[in-house]
Amino acid sequence: MTCARMFYKHMNKYKPTIGLEFHIKLNCKNKLFSNELNEYGSEPNQNLNPVDIGLPGSLPCLNLNPIESAIKLGLALNCKISSICQFDRKHYFYPDLPKGYQISQYYHPICRNGTLFFRSNQGIQGIEIEKIQIEEDAGKNVHTENNHVTYCDYNRAGTPLLELITKPTIYSSYDASRIFEEIKNLTSFLNICNGNLDKGDIRVDANISLSNTNSLGTKVEIKNLNSIKYLTQALNYEISLQMSQLLSGKEILQETKLWNSISKETKTLRKKEINLDYKFFPDPDIPSILCTQYIKIIKETIPELPIRKYLRYLYSLHLSTSESYILSSNLPISNYFEVLLSICNSPKMIANWIINEMKLETSSIPPMQIALLMLHIKNKVISRTNARFILNLLKIDTNLNIDQYIKQNNLSLSHNNLELKIIIQNICTEHHIEIEKYKNGKVQVFNFLLGSLIKKTKGNYEPAFLKVALSKYLNK
Amino acid sequence: MKNLFREYKEGMLRMERELGCFFSVDELGAENAFYQSEFRRCNQQVRSSVDGMVIALKDMILCKGLPVCAGSRILEGYIAPYDATVVSRLKSSGAIIMGKLNQDEFAMGSSGENNPYKVSRNPWGLERVAGGSSSGSAAAVAADIIKGSLGTDTGGSVRQPASFCGIVGFKPSYGRVSRYGIISYASSLDQIGVFSSNVKDVARILENIAGYDEKDLTSINIEVPRYSSMLGREVKGIKVGILLNFLPDELDEETKRFFDIVVLKLKQNHVELVSITIPYIESSISVYYILATAEASSNLARYDGLRYGQIYKTDFNLEQVYKKTRSAFLGEEVKRRILLGNYVLSSKHYDNYYLKAQSIRRKIRDEFEKAFEKVDVIICPTTPTKAYKIGDKLHRPLEMYLGDIFTVPVNLIGLPGISVPIGCKDFPIGLQIIGKYFDEAMVLNLAHWVQEVRKE
Numbered sequence A: 001m002t003c004a005r006m007f008y009k010h011m012n013k014y015k016p017t018i019g020l021e022f023h024i025k026l027n028c029k030n031k032l033f034s035n036e037l038n039e040y041g042s043e044p045n046q047n048l049n050p051v052d053i054g055l056p057g058s059l060p061c062l063n064l065n066p067i068e069s070a071i072k073l074g075l076a077l078n079c080k081i082s083s084i085c086q087f088d089r090k091h092y093f094y095p096d097l098p099k100g101y102q103i104s105q106y107y108h109p110i111c112r113n114g115t116l117f118f119r120s121n122q123g124i125q126g127i128e129i130e131k132i133q134i135e136e137d138a139g140k141n142v143h144t145e146n147n148h149v150t151y152c153d154y155n156r157a158g159t160p161l162l163e164l165i166t167k168p169t170i171y172s173s174y175d176a177s178r179i180f181e182e183i184k185n186l187t188s189f190l191n192i193c194n195g196n197l198d199k200g201d202i203r204v205d206a207n208i209s210l211s212n213t214n215s216l217g218t219k220v221e222i223k224n225l226n227s228i229k230y231l232t233q234a235l236n237y238e239i240s241l242q243m244s245q246l247l248s249g250k251e252i253l254q255e256t257k258l259w260n261s262i263s264k265e266t267k268t269l270r271k272k273e274i275n276l277d278y279k280f281f282p283d284p285d286i287p288s289i290l291c292t293q294y295i296k297i298i299k300e301t302i303p304e305l306p307i308r309k310y311l312r313y314l315y316s317l318h319l320s321t322s323e324s325y326i327l328s329s330n331l332p333i334s335n336y337f338e339v340l341l342s343i344c345n346s347p348k349m350i351a352n353w354i355i356n357e358m359k360l361e362t363s364s365i366p367p368m369q370i371a372l373l374m375l376h377i378k379n380k381v382i383s384r385t386n387a388r389f390i391l392n393l394l395k396i397d398t399n400l401n402i403d404q405y406i407k408q409n410n411l412s413l414s415h416n417n418l419e420l421k422i423i424i425q426n427i428c429t430e431h432h433i434e435i436e437k438y439k440n441g442k443v444q445v446f447n448f449l450l451g452s453l454i455k456k457t458k459g460n461y462e463p464a465f466l467k468v469a470l471s472k473y474l475n476k
Numbered sequence B: 001m002k003n004l005f006r007e008y009k010e011g012m013l014r015m016e017r018e019l020g021c022f023f024s025v026d027e028l029g030a031e032n033a034f035y036q037s038e039f040r041r042c043n044q045q046v047r048s049s050v051d052g053m054v055i056a057l058k059d060m061i062l063c064k065g066l067p068v069c070a071g072s073r074i075l076e077g078y079i080a081p082y083d084a085t086v087v088s089r090l091k092s093s094g095a096i097i098m099g100k101l102n103q104d105e106f107a108m109g110s111s112g113e114n115n116p117y118k119v120s121r122n123p124w125g126l127e128r129v130a131g132g133s134s135s136g137s138a139a140a141v142a143a144d145i146i147k148g149s150l151g152t153d154t155g156g157s158v159r160q161p162a163s164f165c166g167i168v169g170f171k172p173s174y175g176r177v178s179r180y181g182i183i184s185y186a187s188s189l190d191q192i193g194v195f196s197s198n199v200k201d202v203a204r205i206l207e208n209i210a211g212y213d214e215k216d217l218t219s220i221n222i223e224v225p226r227y228s229s230m231l232g233r234e235v236k237g238i239k240v241g242i243l244l245n246f247l248p249d250e251l252d253e254e255t256k257r258f259f260d261i262v263v264l265k266l267k268q269n270h271v272e273l274v275s276i277t278i279p280y281i282e283s284s285i286s287v288y289y290i291l292a293t294a295e296a297s298s299n300l301a302r303y304d305g306l307r308y309g310q311i312y313k314t315d316f317n318l319e320q321v322y323k324k325t326r327s328a329f330l331g332e333e334v335k336r337r338i339l340l341g342n343y344v345l346s347s348k349h350y351d352n353y354y355l356k357a358q359s360i361r362r363k364i365r366d367e368f369e370k371a372f373e374k375v376d377v378i379i380c381p382t383t384p385t386k387a388y389k390i391g392d393k394l395h396r397p398l399e400m401y402l403g404d405i406f407t408v409p410v411n412l413i414g415l416p417g418i419s420v421p422i423g424c425k426d427f428p429i430g431l432q433i434i435g436k437y438f439d440e441a442m443v444l445n446l447a448h449w450v451q452e453v454r455k456e
Helices: A003-011 A065-076 A173-189 A228-247 A291-300 A306-317 A323-330 A332-345 A347-357 A367-378 A384-396 A402-408 A417-430 A432-441 A445-457 A461-476 B002-019 B027-042 B085-094 B135-142 B159-165 B199-209 B253-269 B283-303 B318-329 B334-346 B350-374 B397-402 B408-413 B440-455
Strands: A015-025 A090-091 A101-104 A111-120 A123-136 A140-143 A152-154 A160-166 A202-211 A220-225 A255-260 A265-271 B022-025 B054-058 B096-102 B124-127 B148-153 B166-173 B191-196 B239-243 B272-276 B377-379 B417-424 B428-435
Touching: A003 A265, A015 A173, A065 A111, A065 A160, A065 A173, A065 A291, A090 B283, A101 A123, A111 A173, A111 A306, A123 A173, A123 A306, A140 B350, A160 A228, A160 B253, A173 A202, A173 A228, A173 A306, A202 A228, A220 A228, A220 A265, A228 A255, A228 A265, A306 B148, A323 A332, A323 A347, A323 B022, A323 B135, A332 A347, A332 A367, A347 A367, A384 A402, A417 A432, A417 A445, A417 B159, A432 A445, A445 A461, A445 B440, B002 B022, B002 B027, B022 B027, B022 B135, B027 B096, B054 B272, B085 B096, B085 B199, B096 B135, B135 B148, B135 B159, B135 B191, B148 B166, B148 B199, B159 B166, B159 B417, B159 B428, B166 B377, B166 B440, B191 B408, B199 B417, B239 B350, B253 B272, B253 B417, B253 B428, B272 B350, B283 B334, B283 B397, B283 B408, B283 B440, B334 B350, B350 B408, B377 B440, B408 B417, B428 B440
Parallel strands: A220 A255, B054 B096, B054 B148, B239 B272, B239 B377
Antiparallel strands: A015 A160, A015 A202, A090 A101, A111 A123, A123 A160, A140 A152, A202 A220, A255 A265, B022 B096, B148 B191, B166 B191, B166 B417, B377 B428, B417 B428
């Protein structure tokens, strides 16, 4: 048996088990424990205040927005929300950690035990969420390439993060990627994260192990993946790497790895670490706060969630799965769609226009304009061709008076048979050779003639109407 | 006018040479503040009850532009980049800040001996300790070098040196005074305290620094009374609790005698005396050394030399930088407490030490609250002994820890506590008055009465 065949024979025996840890950067205006700005891309060490760099004597203050965001996400994932919000200190020494500890949540994570529903090619699936906790980010070590100097940039220190941990019940890289996608959509939908993956707004650590028994194998952690593509690639790479190691009888070592997106392989960051004792204890500078009163208020601010929308679009509006998915994953687009729908109740057509004609660029054109256009199509006031033409004008002049424009330029659909007959006659004289062919039984010519006719009438007639008229004329 | 300040300053520096109270003196800043205050006085623009009062700060407290090292080499050369909230309040009240005072390193100690620089001496006998950790704060006030001073009190570091030096030292309720800009030792126990030779000036300083601060989440937003105008009220009818299960065998004879005199005088003045017991209170020292060291090990983790203070220059190896810097520039007592703190916080011992200590702390609090249903204040000696000789207890840390037996419970619960002198044969003895949460006015009034009664 060749190596490759053996590989595939055993492939089904070893099953991967994956758990994900998301780090979600919140889009709050300020840092978690100081009033310094939570901004990306400032000059190094600009957004600093004594608290952020742990100057002697500084004490944290507490911004409530990140707590609200966490509760919002927790409620959206059906988590149990903790009645108190308490912060703990996690101790370790590293230059990017100015206080010698990170303020995080260990004993009382703000949310526990939720479910994330995600859309995969097997329909809708659920993955259990173990917990969500609020924590501050660390600074950043900046290494210069040639002279081995490391600088610290503390702008990021103290910015608010949510850490979301799934149960290790994911069994394929595909599912993992769908979950990442869903987290990205959901957090933008709730407006708690900007979702710019290239700016590191969401980073994920993936824990993966392979086993052919009921107990889990040795786990490898791939850290800091900041794109859905990299997550998929890294997991696929790691799965096949571990598979071949297991098949050749090698032991898997517990490691922390990084994905190298250029060489497309996982590289060891550190071998199994001595279990660091983080010496967690409740931060005595931050009294715990009671959340119960907030939970009710926040609950009311949560919009219909993407997954609900998706199901509604799919089953009550009868859109296709891809249309439903596209329109439900982005809040502004979804809102746009629903405004149009409330005026012109043709979901299929509107979905088609937003996705295919407008290419999802809905931000500039007021929805009422498009709604009017949709109504005109629906009521056969103008043809699709002319509607498309007007759409292009709207992209330039968003406040164009559509009705006036249609009137002035004579764009409305015509039902004038006499005029149409003359046009058809002209076309037939022009293309008399094709007419001959048609009459000799070459029926394909019909479509060519219809095309010319549509072109000639410049969208003033409905194509269906033209088709009937043309065939009537040819077959008389 | 110029000479007045200069004269004062020269006298001060002469005494300072004997006592070793100051780490740094802000001659220029103080002189400036002095003239500005004089100008205000001449123009009837006095800002507050402390306008023109000469005070100084324990080195735990940040004063912009002045060095701050908390008595530690690891912060040597560090200049405070901002004012602590109490300092900015004092400045805007017109107080004159003379400089920074000596202390035990990171406020860890009860004698002022735990620092690599110098030991503050007790003005009542230069071979004796001034107490600690706010040693310089107490000695400088006792020697009348300054009118008042600020210290920090985590387990008695204000009340004990006040008692040793025969002055008044007051630790208000936890949350009464902002901790922003105070180098943290044990966050849940630290509180700013005030020293002066008399209760009235203590009240004056306190009313100018107390009050809510949005920069400190643990400060409490309740109104600050004008303490200095609430002194001299009658004490008749006040219910005073005397702790019965709390007078250890090693209590000094003389201390006991002076304490009994006070009790007698209270009785003569129709103060209602109630005997009380507080179960678990004997565990206070153990609880304190678990919680304080746990928090200290965390609060002191930031001193790695990378951003400020001293760094041990070594071949580049991150772990070595951390180890060498902290080994070389932190003192023995500080390292002892960091190790102890790390031990009680380690995941293996967390439940048995840290959590258990917290639960005993809650029990002691409940017991105090029960006691305060029956009484308005509780009195006991401030310390079991008088000021001892320099070097006497330096190498017996456990014995030194036990000297805080009367003061530590007050910090664990966060109550206001004052030490006021009640007698002096050779060295002064202090009485501690403990009040209800945020009832500083009651404590100050009784302390004022004790002070006045002694004069008679």
